[in-house]
Amino acid sequence: MENQEKLNEFQARIDAGEKIEPKDWMPERYRQQLIRMMSQHAHSEIVGMLPEGNWIERAPSLKRKLVLLAKVQDEAGHGLYLYSATETLGIERDELVDQYLYGSAKYSSIFNYPTMTYADICAIGWLVDGAAIVNQTMLARSSYGPYSRANVRICKEESFHKKQGYEMLAKMADGTPEQQKMAQDSVNRWWWPSLMMFGPHDSDSPNSAELIKWQVKLKTNDELRQHFVDRMVMEAEAIGLTLPDPDLEYNEETGHWDFGDIPWDEFWNVVKGNGIMNRERMKARRAAHENGEWVREAANAYARKKKLQQEKAS
């Protein structure tokens, strides 16, 4: 079978560490999995602007306001080049946006938690961007060229965001009693959700094996999660904050930190769209899209007119 031959050839390229580029042949399933993952990644960058945008107006210093604005700007940028990268797989951004606003496409459910205090902004920088980096560092070595390159770029900026969040959280943990309380409270609320960002246990993750075979992902959810936990335990200690897991314990044998049971019920609930802010996020994004329709239409109409004028002139 020619198809099996092509598949073998494809797998050989993957195994040899070659990057797959848009014009290369690829299995339809590979394409579909990438579209799903990449667009979900893009949607997440976009929705991620909302919980952070929630604190721009109220940021407690001009510097912090600028930092937050720059971060949100970066996220819009990530969204843009992730959509572009996804478009190399032969699907239009409009369709992708439609799938997530009105269809079944997902975004990272972490953004369905509310940012209740300014410390949440710092905790997001540290934990959520921290988790994202672990994931994206791996994805930067993904077999699909455009996605790999997008993640290289994203990782660089995310590292900066994580650093800023961590530093400010450290300052709060070392600040007034109210600041300390706020910082610890944020970590208490964001710790488990950040662990959930790596997705279900490997045993409950049906796509994993295939994605790893194709080197779209290079590690399993549980491996990534463990890597994250090991790192965060040290970082938390360094700034004097406590992670809200009484079962956290260093395992001499494995050289890793063991941790308690993740509240999977909550995870599945939030994934199903039952997060405290889920409905609000979708409402906000749909409103943005729908209220912007006249603007996009105007831009298109104007571009058509100008094109016509140019054609006539030439």
Place this chain on the structure above:
Amino acid sequence: MENQEKLNEFQARIDAGEKIEPKDWMPERYRQQLIRMMSQHAHSEIVGMLPEGNWIERAPSLKRKLVLLAKVQDEAGHGLYLYSATETLGIERDELVDQYLYGSAKYSSIFNYPTMTYADICAIGWLVDGAAIVNQTMLARSSYGPYSRANVRICKEESFHKKQGYEMLAKMADGTPEQQKMAQDSVNRWWWPSLMMFGPHDSDSPNSAELIKWQVKLKTNDELRQHFVDRMVMEAEAIGLTLPDPDLEYNEETGHWDFGDIPWDEFWNVVKGNGIMNRERMKARRAAHENGEWVREAANAYARKKKLQQEKAS
């Protein structure tokens, strides 16, 4: 001429201090003048809710929040019975509301100034309600029965409002340096506009003579204004606030306080709809009216259904 006879008879009743009641004969011009004055009074109560409503959310103590809410509630009530009183002249409330939202009917231009600080709420209570009371105390003796009675009731409540505003302003004038500054600043901004509430100089007030002849008004604009100034000078002194008029001086001869030139340019500008908040006020009221249309329609539809059901049942 019968008409002249009726007019004479009407004037004689007025001169004898009798009240004119809805069913009594009255000159068309008397009716029209009253509709204009009374509906303007009603509209003013309604629009007056906006600058005060602006501070309900931000009132600095629970007590002050309750006081402000009660005041705004009273104003809605005044609006309601002033509209009812106006309806006795054979015009529907809907039409009156229409005239002011989309036509040329006016409301007191004092409400086109913004309430910039909480002290403005106190200054409004003291100066604006204070001026209104001077006016309404006179109108409580107006020749038209329903208007006269409405004003009796209104005056009672307004006096309470004025007292509350004055007391809080006094506390601020005796409070922290910031409170003192805020209080004085408010008085500086509201003093001249409150003088303008009595309308143009008698010489520029074409309706005055007629209204006085009919005892709709019992005093001229300038008389009322002088009465107000005399009173306010004393009250300002009592709480240690300065009125922003370097020409204020007691006149031994007249027994009154002389005061400086009123900035009439500003007055006419604001009357013409050029107050800083004029457009916003109209926008807010029109939006309230238009966004409420489906509610009023539903209430009417429901009432019709219920009536029909009752008729069928009986």
Place this chain on the structure above:
Amino acid sequence: MTAETKELTKKEAFLNYLLRLADDRLILGQRMSEWCGHGPQLEEDLAMANMALDLIGHATTLYEYAAEIEDEGHDEDYFAYFRDDRDFTNLQLCELPKGDFGFTIARQFLFSAFSYFQYERLKEAKDEQFAGMINKHLKEIKYHLRHSREWVLRLGDGTEESHNRIQESFDELWMYTDELFYMDEVDDLMIKEGMGVDSSEFKKEWKKLVEETLSEATLTVPDWDQFMMSGSRNGIHTEHLGHMLAQMQFLRRSHPDAEWK
């Protein structure tokens, strides 16, 4: 890294109980007061200002008593102005933005119906001062219930537009209703002391009133078994509360030494 739980004292439970009642009313009253000058008709401007006044008035009395029970030199304003959103224990139901008139009415109806059954029982509390204020507020709650119920009927059985609008509001609000019946050790202790009510006792009655009203209003009762929100009694809130508190507390906090009563 172990979490220790101290035994709840009666005083702490009562303080919490009062604050939960008060927070609901302050936050809902604050939302209601946003209607000032923006109501669909003058009569409703009056009615809504009146309900806001009642709600915030009740909150004030409850906070006053809380301050007395707490006995740490705070006054009622302390609880309203100097706690942060993580300290507020009001229902998420109460903090949601006011929405359109139908949304405000639907929420008020659900809340007032609950308050009615709750206060009918709470008025028997074994604390004279507490029972006294509950009894006094009950009269006003009855009015809120009647007023909002009548509007549910008018809007539900009014025009097609009003029917759809208020149906949508109930659909949106539904997942916030389970929290009304949330109980924890605070309630348990209060019930044991003869001071609190077991809300599970009247859940059926409340549901019946709600279902009958919606049915009379030709509305569909949303699915009771859908996912329900939780957490507000422990200070978990939507992002809306923080913005509201910023407005509400700003002036007071900007001048902590000033006197404003």
Place this chain on the structure above:
Amino acid sequence: MTAETKELTKKEAFLNYLLRLADDRLILGQRMSEWCGHGPQLEEDLAMANMALDLIGHATTLYEYAAEIEDEGHDEDYFAYFRDDRDFTNLQLCELPKGDFGFTIARQFLFSAFSYFQYERLKEAKDEQFAGMINKHLKEIKYHLRHSREWVLRLGDGTEESHNRIQESFDELWMYTDELFYMDEVDDLMIKEGMGVDSSEFKKEWKKLVEETLSEATLTVPDWDQFMMSGSRNGIHTEHLGHMLAQMQFLRRSHPDAEWK
């Protein structure tokens, strides 16, 4: 009861001049940042976050210099977080709610066009540090001007709806434009010292750019002779500013002793 006026010192004038420039940018940037995550398309989310960042960045630099000039131990945050709305001297134009995308664009265009002409002259100011920062910001202002101008053309000459919408926005904004050219003794002294610009010098150029752009966008230039707002350079504002400041300053003021940089 007589009012006394002290002679304005050069230092006071410069401080005021810097604060006026900075306040405009902070308040407009704050409004712009409200678009975060709510723009009509991703490219504009990016562009608007970028403009907000520029504006607030410029304000920060100006406040820093103001603190240096004032020399009373304040920092840039002091001016942004601890002054009240009566102290803010930003144009009313900048504080108006963000409106729809067209309103935001129309305002940005009017403001950026003014800033462009103003900065083109200010960059020659006889104060190296000041001229230096103006020169640096000018590059970004040119981008704001180009970006907003292009959108004025697209919306004005786009569809009927977009044409009508942005026309309405210009109509609404018009009465706030005269204040751009307001001058008083602060400006006079700054001009005298070779540090300020006489805005009447480029009013014609500004008008021309505005009129030509509107005309190219098939829009009607509103009446220049209508009533124009005034007062903001002396701290007179609409009711919108207070609400914005409550949000902006709340957290910072709630914790006056905390460090947040």
